[in-house]
Each structure stands twice: as C-alpha cells, then as structure tokens.
Amino acid sequence: MLVLVVGPSxxxxxxxxxxxxxxxxxxxxxxxxxxxITRPAGAGGEDHEAVDEISFxxxxxxxxxxxxxxxxxxxxxxPADIALDLAAGRVVVASVSRxxxxxxxxxxxxxxxxxxxxxxxxxxxxxxxxxxxxVQIAERLQRSVPIEAGCAVTTIMNDDTIAVGxxxxxxxxxxxxxxxx
Numbered sequence: 001m002l003v004l005v006v007g008p009s010x011x012x013x014x015x016x017x018x019x020x021x022x023x024x025x026x027x028x029x030x031x032x033x034x035x036x037i038t039r040p041a042g043a044g045g046e047d048h049e050a051v052d053e054i055s056f057x058x059x060x061x062x063x064x065x066x067x068x069x070x071x072x073x074x075x076x077x078x079p080a081d082i083a084l085d086l087a088a089g090r091v092v093v094a095s096v097s098r099x100x101x102x103x104x105x106x107x108x109x110x111x112x113x114x115x116x117x118x119x120x121x122x123x124x125x126x127x128x129x130x131x132x133x134x135v136q137i138a139e140r141l142q143r144s145v146p147i148e149a150g151c152a153v154t155t156i157m158n159d160d161t162i163a164v165g166x167x168x169x170x171x172x173x174x175x176x177x178x179x180x181x
Contacts, residue, residue: 001176002108005095007115009140010125012158013095016115019166031085033094036077067104069097091176098147105151112153113172121159
C-alpha cells in the first residue's frame, strides 16, 4: 500500500511525518520515503536527497523515479525502488503533490492521507514561518487542488498538539497494514 500524504502549507505534514517516523521507523513493515529535491541540503525543511537540475533530469530519464513533479520552483521525486517495498508488502509513506495522485493511482495501490487544519490555524502557522506576507498567505489559503476522484482519502486533522496529530497519523498508518493484500 502506497500512502500519499498531502495537505495545505502550514498543515504540519512534515512535523507529523517526522513524529510518525520516530514511532514506526524501526518497524520493517513501513518505509518512510526520503524525497529527492532540487534544493540544497542545508536549505532547511525536510531531510531530503539534494540534487541539481541536471542530475535530476538524468535520473528521471533513466527511470530512477516512481513519481516526479515540479512545485514552487523546485523539482521533487520519489525513488523508483518503492516498487520493491510495495512488492514486499510494506506500507510506503510519501509526501507528494496532489498533482501526482492520479499517476500514482494508475501504477500502485494507493490511499491518501490528507493532513489539514482549520484555515485560521493554517494562517497563523504560515505567518509564524515568516516566508510570506499577509496577502501571499491569503492567496495560498485560497488555493484548492482537488484530490483525484476514486482515490480513498482519510483526513487527519492537525488542530491539537503535535502529539495528538501524530497519534492520529500513526493510527491511520497502522490501519493500512490490514489493507495490504
């Protein structure tokens, strides 16, 4: 089962994924995917494999990625070796753009975990990051990309403490073990 984690900016996806990885990371029934990103390693944010544009494109051209997409001026990818984990019956967890859900669903058994929070909480979190002004935050909160029809979606509300949000995500991921064929 491939669990695609999506959600709006400020929802706390990376925070909850880090916490879930701390709880489930030693359980070989799960794999938390380390994304490949055309962003320098020391640029902050998630732990990722940093590559330059040329390396990214060369890898893409030879089939090194199961999924890839462009967002916010960067390129992102999920390594092709997830297919081995899926074939072994593991629950593979990957943070992705909503734009690749349809492609993933054509190729793999997927379920979507949509991490979100109330709009006012998202706005406060985005403001606290200090990357955008109030107008940009309002514009970001107005964006809405639908999830592909026919994909199973579970909404995980991250409107409480980190521990509560992480517990919700961990419970969902554990429930995916029973869905494996």
